[in-house]
Amino acid sequence: MIVRAKIYPIRREVTIRKPGRKVMRVMTLLRELGYGVYEVVVVKGGKPLTEDDVVTDGDEVEVYEVRSAG
Amino acid sequence: MAKCSKCGSKAVIKIPYARMNLCEKHFIEYFEGRVAATIEKYGLLREGESVLVAVSGGKDSVALLSALTAIAPELRLKIIPLHIHLGLGEYSDESLSVVKEVSRKLGVNTYILNLEEAVGAAIPELSAKSNRPPCAVCGLVKRYVLNAAAIEWGVDAVATGHHIDDLAPYALKNMLLGDMSAALKLAPVTTGEEGYLARRVRPLYEVTERECLIYVIVKGLPFVRTLCPNTFLGGMDALIRKFLYELDLRHPGVKLRFMRSLAKTATGRSTDQARIQAELTRCKYCGLPSRSDVCGFCRLTERVLGSPAGPRVREVLRRLQPLHAK
Numbered sequence: 001m002i003v004r005a006k007i008y009p010i011r012r013e014v015t016i017r018k019p020g021r022k023v024m025r026v027m028t029l030l031r032e033l034g035y036g037v038y039e040v041v042v043v044k045g046g047k048p049l050t051e052d053d054v055v056t057d058g059d060e061v062e063v064y065e066v067r068s069a070g
Numbered sequence: 071m072a073k074c075s076k077c078g079s080k081a082v083i084k085i086p087y088a089r090m091n092l093c094e095k096h097f098i099e100y101f102e103g104r105v106a107a108t109i110e111k112y113g114l115l116r117e118g119e120s121v122l123v124a125v126s127g128g129k130d131s132v133a134l135l136s137a138l139t140a141i142a143p144e145l146r147l148k149i150i151p152l153h154i155h156l157g158l159g160e161y162s163d164e165s166l167s168v169v170k171e172v173s174r175k176l177g178v179n180t181y182i183l184n185l186e187e188a189v190g191a192a193i194p195e196l197s198a199k200s201n202r203p204p205c206a207v208c209g210l211v212k213r214y215v216l217n218a219a220a221i222e223w224g225v226d227a228v229a230t231g232h233h234i235d236d237l238a239p240y241a242l243k244n245m246l247l248g249d250m251s252a253a254l255k256l257a258p259v260t261t262g263e264e265g266y267l268a269r270r271v272r273p274l275y276e277v278t279e280r281e282c283l284i285y286v287i288v289k290g291l292p293f294v295r296t297l298c299p300n301t302f303l304g305g306m307d308a309l310i311r312k313f314l315y316e317l318d319l320r321h322p323g324v325k326l327r328f329m330r331s332l333a334k335t336a337t338g339r340s341t342d343q344a345r346i347q348a349e350l351t352r353c354k355y356c357g358l359p360s361r362s363d364v365c366g367f368c369r370l371t372e373r374v375l376g377s378p379a380g381p382r383v384r385e386v387l388r389r390l391q392p393l394h395a396k
């Protein structure tokens with residue numbers, strides 16, 4: 001499966017590939033991206049996801065780092 | 071899938087310290103209720119008061135403006151948003167555009183002060199010519215303008231979007247460095263003096279940065295998604311933030327307890343606050359608070375531009391008209 005993540009505020013795009021899988025928990029996605037559960041907010045289709053939610057093949061998510069931007 | 075602890079529908083947030091998962095609707099209620107409870111608990115604002123809301127366009131100030139706007143009718147508050155265009159290139163232009171859109175969505179009339187037009191120089195020039203770090207200059211300018219606006223407009227208080235994740239690391243850092251008196255500045259409210267020094271309040275004192283972010287997302291509000299070009303995320307501050315993050319992960323709520331205890335200490339030492347204020351005098355140029363005969367803002371602008379800009383800023387503020395949301 002392939003999931004694309006746009007990371008803010010640094011505006012980086014990362015593609016996560018997990019061959020042979022159809023779904024992935026958000027917690028796993030965050031581990032792949034190197035974030036702790038409460039260090040970011042993952043958003044899909046304008047809705048925040050919790051670490052228990054899953055993303056599926058082809059999903060595009062936004063990942064917002066929780067830190068002051070200015 | 072996590073379910074809302076109140077209604078059983080899909081949760082958008084887990085709040086470990088409150089042992090709750092909440093859906094969009096109940097999280098909005100929770101967040102706004104928490105802001106209202108903070109206002110009441112610490113006596114930040116009284117019914118019928120006017121409050122100047124500093125709105126930069128970042129998630130925290132957008133969350134603050136939205137929550138205050140939502141609870142304003144119940145508390146009969148008059149909300150007066152102010153945005154300062156700091157002249158930081160594309161970042162400031164994006165911030166202004168976000169503030170306009172947020173104001174339109176919330177139906178509030180926001181005042182916009184363009185620093186370059188009001189003072190004759192923006193942050194980069196003030197920083198470069200004074201040889202001071204841009205963040206120090208920016209902080210000084212914002213504090214000055216917010217206080218001056220509140221005084222000129224006869225507003226009861228100035229609200230800023232400082233949340234627990236801004237304040238707790240700073241408090242801990244000051245304690246580690248032995249500067250206990252700096253803790254007084256981190257109270258949820260600092261007293262003012264009519265016609266001179268505005269009361270400053272922090273309605274987000276008991277919410278986290280993550281909650282602010284999720285709140286603006288579920289409310290469908292825009293916010294600035296880029297970093298300020300001058301942001302520095304290293305040094306001791308970053309390490310302390312990381313430490314507090316890890317600590318709160320293992321002991322949910324410890325940050326909140328720490329800040330509540332600090333608020334209690336600061337309130338108990340209100341005589342110290344009064345003493346600090348008693349040491350203030352009036353700037354000989356602009357008449358606003360100062361520790362010496364010239365305030366920091368007038369000293370900075372005099373050095374950079376040849377004349378102090380305080381009186382000019384006060385004059386610009388007196389004539390400033392808000393953008394109309396509708």
